[in-house]
Amino acid sequence: MSREVDDFFDEIETKIPEDVSRLVEKQMDIADAIADAIENSEFKTRKEFAQAIGMKESMLSRILAGNVNLTLKTIAKIEAALEMDIISVAGFEAEKGPVKIAHGGIL
Amino acid sequence: MNFGFKLVRIKVGKKAKIYSIQYDGEENHEFHKFITNPVVKNHQDFQALRKKIKELYNKRGLLSQYFRPEDEKCLNPEICRIDYGQGSLRLFCIRWNDKLLILGGGGVKPDDIRFWQESPGLSVEVRKVADAFHRIKEHLKDNHLEIEDLLED
Numbered sequence: 001m002s003r004e005v006d007d008f009f010d011e012i013e014t015k016i017p018e019d020v021s022r023l024v025e026k027q028m029d030i031a032d033a034i035a036d037a038i039e040n041s042e043f044k045t046r047k048e049f050a051q052a053i054g055m056k057e058s059m060l061s062r063i064l065a066g067n068v069n070l071t072l073k074t075i076a077k078i079e080a081a082l083e084m085d086i087i088s089v090a091g092f093e094a095e096k097g098p099v100k101i102a103h104g105g106i107l
Numbered sequence: 108m109n110f111g112f113k114l115v116r117i118k119v120g121k122k123a124k125i126y127s128i129q130y131d132g133e134e135n136h137e138f139h140k141f142i143t144n145p146v147v148k149n150h151q152d153f154q155a156l157r158k159k160i161k162e163l164y165n166k167r168g169l170l171s172q173y174f175r176p177e178d179e180k181c182l183n184p185e186i187c188r189i190d191y192g193q194g195s196l197r198l199f200c201i202r203w204n205d206k207l208l209i210l211g212g213g214g215v216k217p218d219d220i221r222f223w224q225e226s227p228g229l230s231v232e233v234r235k236v237a238d239a240f241h242r243i244k245e246h247l248k249d250n251h252l253e254i255e256d257l258l259e260d
Contacts, residue, residue, distance in 0.1 A: 002135065002139055004139060004142055004143050005117055005138065005139055005142065008142050008157065009117075009118055009161070012157055012158060012161050015154070016154045016155075016157060016158050017154065020154050020155050020158065021158050023155070024155050024158040024159050024162065024191070025158070025162065028159070028162050028167065028173075031172065031173075032167070035170075035172055061172075061175070062194070064172040064173075065172060065173050065174070065175060065190075066159065066162075066173060066191075067190065067191055067192055067193075067194065069192075
């Protein structure tokens, strides 16, 4: 394999800025959490869910691909429709039984 | 194989294997061309795309939700792309299954167009990946093979 390809993979943790790395991880965590929540909700399809919250299906696809830097407003809208928390704030998690984002789903 | 290219292994992760297409007579595979293209390397989303690829092969697996379909006839969801953010930086690929990804080339979608069909460069890359997919499928069917039979170390 070429040096360029080796470097592409070997230097992921050292060359990618920490904030970029965290952003991608969190976007994908949130995408997974939303996908799981829709799957376990009363909505039969993702299309139906998108329509229920007034979102284009293509936008929901982009969110589930981990491509979107969601605003809190959009997260709140999604949480309200799914009647559950998608994210929680560290240190402010007591009463409602917080949902923490875990890799690949919700804890 | 004698259908004009081979599938070369570029990464084996905890959740998936990644291969790329290397055409006969060419020194490098398509993914190498992608990551060494200055326009790609210098794109604002390049590092994020790199991280996303690692998340796929090492942590999450190749769930279909992470990929955007690219088949013009909408018949083969395996023909797709990985992108990030607004989707201007695009890496075309074949998501063979949840554990095998075959990477082609890609590029940057100019801001003034909406679809890759409007970009000659991106059109070539998508069609190369689509053509590779069909050739692989046909070869497997004609020769009663499994995809694993075509994967090189």
